[in-house]
Amino acid sequence: MVSKYRFIYTRLATVLPTAFISLTIIFFLLEIVPGDTADVLLGPGANQQDIEFLRKMLGLDLPPHERYLDFLVNVVKGDFGISLATSRSVNKLIMEALPVTLTLAVSSMLIALLIGIPSGIISAIKRNTRTDLFVSFGALVGISVPGFWLGMLMLLFFAVYLKVLPGAGFVNPFLDPIEGIKHLIMPSLMLGLILAGFISRITRSSLIEVMLQDYILTARAKGLPERIIIYKHALKNALIPVVTVVGFQFGALLGGAVIAETIFTMSGIGKLIYSGIIDRDFPVVEGVAITMVLTFILINLVVDLVYMYLDPRVRLG
């Protein structure tokens, strides 16, 4: 059996090789893709001379291995370099985008959990009833609805027709709570409702499975109230797969909320890496990718620790 702390140290030790392998793969993948930042910035009508000069100015005329080594040296120093497309520090760009994405991810996940887990529990308890059917249908709709469509619909309804919510931008809710929350409602709902569908389905199936276990039967035989059986004995165990899904989804939200960020004009991590790929801006892509790799590793670590809390029988090794 491995102690909790040793497990944490071991996990953290995997960060370096994982990050190194990731950035190496990403760098050479970007090298394979035709076109570079100069091509994208100057566009299809550009003059040949202009393109050549811009490539030289951005250092794109250097051989790939030289650029890669330069980049590695900078990363070791904690500096992701300068964005080729914007001439701005990549560290600064990430630090600007991260709070937006974190706020959006947390608020979306809260909505997803607040809707998904209770609805999943209701659905499991009322299994094969009309309530179950109704909740399952809702969850299915949540899973099936395309995010961009839901976002556009909300924009039309709340911003254009009702004019009650702002249609664009991000305001830090810690600096201006009212405006911050108003700006967060639509994107968080858009992401949260879709996630709630997933969580509801997982909670339902997991809880149904647990409710069929012998220890639940024993608890019932002991005459325990159904409420205690569900919330004290069954739910904790049923939440293990839910935590796994939540962990992955949270990680995905941190890197992939690009549609919500685009529709609601928020400059988060998703949009940053998307524009980095389109602009062939490799320092930005690498910087964001490493940030995401680290985030995923940390989230997985947290998920494993939560397993231990939920089910002490789970041992890490």
Place this chain on the structure above:
Amino acid sequence: MSTAPKKLDRRKFLYAGLGAAIVVVGGLAAYFATRPPEVVEKTVVQTQVQTQVQTVEKPVEKVITQTIERPVERTVVTTIAGTPTTFVETVTQTQVQTQVQTVKEVVEKTVEVPKEIQPIYGDIFKIATFASPSNFDPHVAPDHPSLMVAETGYEYLFRYDQAFNLVPCLAERYEVSGDKLEYTLFLKRGVLWQIIDRELTAEDVAYSLNRTQEFGISRSFFPNFDKAEAVDKYTVKVRFKQPFAPFLFVLANPGARGNMVVPKLSDEELGKVGLTREDFTKRGFATNMVGTGPFMITEFKRGEFERFKKNTKYWAKDEKGRQLPYLDGLEFIPQPDASIRAQLVRAGTVDMALGIDAKDLPIIQATKGLRTIGQIGTYFGHIGMNWKEKPFSDKRMRQAVAHAINKEEVLKLALAGGGEVAWSPLPSWNKDYKAFKTYEYNPEKAKALMKEVGVTEITGTLYGFTISPAPDTMKVVQRHLADVNINLEIRTVDIGTYVAELRNRDFQKHTITMHIWVDKVEPWTSLGQRLYSPGGTAFAEGINPDLEATGLGAIRDGLATELDPAKRAKLTEDLQRIWVEEVVSIPLWFRANYWAVNEKIKNMIVEPQTINYNWESIWKEK
């Protein structure tokens, strides 16, 4: 009494309640989401008038009577002492003459004059744009959003008016030497730089022009540039190695890079701007704007906003002597999706949205308080063929393709009619435009030409990029060409890959290439310069090894050096004619630009390149 029926009742009640709530909420959502836009009666707004007593010169017919007295000699015969005697006497004859004359008389008249509109100071103008600027250095910034945003803070030496005539801006006037190699620019006095608070001098302008040679992407707009030097505090001499006729137009052209004036900063001034010499050497003005323009940048967040406040020390005043700008500030909100931009202006989140799709116009026009502005722009869609390979090395085959495409239908289906059919590589608003309807839609003629060449069927690829409206255009073209047995498979790639393939000449492997470029106002920068660029080479140098033989090369050189406007117009006409006749490429359309604007925004003037706006004189009604 059993409790089961009660439970059942409650459940039923719950279901009924939930069902009703779903129906109501769903119904409301469907109603609001799908209801047709409220059609607002558009009334013609009458100009407000007021009466005013004015003195005017009025033509009045007057009867003028004049009495003319003149001496008249008459012969008098009399008898003096029985002898008849004749003598001449002079008498005064009085004559009355009457004539009608029209004279101008000053009279007082009550006239109706348009009520003077008082611009309102204050407020922030919010604009939804396509994307965030990549760079705030106007000599480095290559993309449209960067140039547009840079214009709020930086200024040109000259500008275009709405008729594309050169008007002074930071330079008051100019002189050209006899050998056409030297331009002397006389600067406006009393223009202050933002932040550093010192006057614009000839040293700054000379530095700025010389800096264009430092950055290659500006350099191509100033060929054969030698150097610029300050003669005195307000006079700059610019010398070329060879005459460069479009120089002044390039200085004013919003799409040309390197023509906005930046300051020559001392170390102390760099400190004021918040830069070190090392930072500045690395990044220039990439993140710090220091211009003479009407607005100063205050805050920006890539992908979210760029905010500007008014420059209170701006030099320009309006025609009544009022200080410009009227607005307190500008805010640009980047939103890449045209439909979302349209919704943002409808929601009131922004006052203006750029680049509205033609299909979204009815909904904007039906929204109370909004108006649309439309103008044929500079976005030019055309297709080119691989001249190096048979069968397109034969001109008749290229003509056949031109005849096979129904341009009207391409415009209607691919652009929802938002634009004009192109019959030349220049848009119709260009003063040198000439339409050459040489190859109109005629599939039978296309087939006949193919038969003459000995081709019955062609298979290959139609290549282009993914940015709208290229893919839709390609689909329509594909269908038209299939009608004459030219069967092409569409291949679209992202913009980076596309430009790289152009640069590497990889486009040669494709049968036909769809291309879009952004035109300029001046013919050399628009057509001449592009002939040898990747954009142009796709259809000229790269594909056509006989470019010089067509005479296009000579025309391009002529446009670079010829100063006489009449001769330039002739060269431009020849260029368009050869382009079309030789089928260098097949012009398809010029796309219209549409803006959705809140009616409270007043005095806004737009230009076809959508870069240059009259930010300083726009105001917003309360």
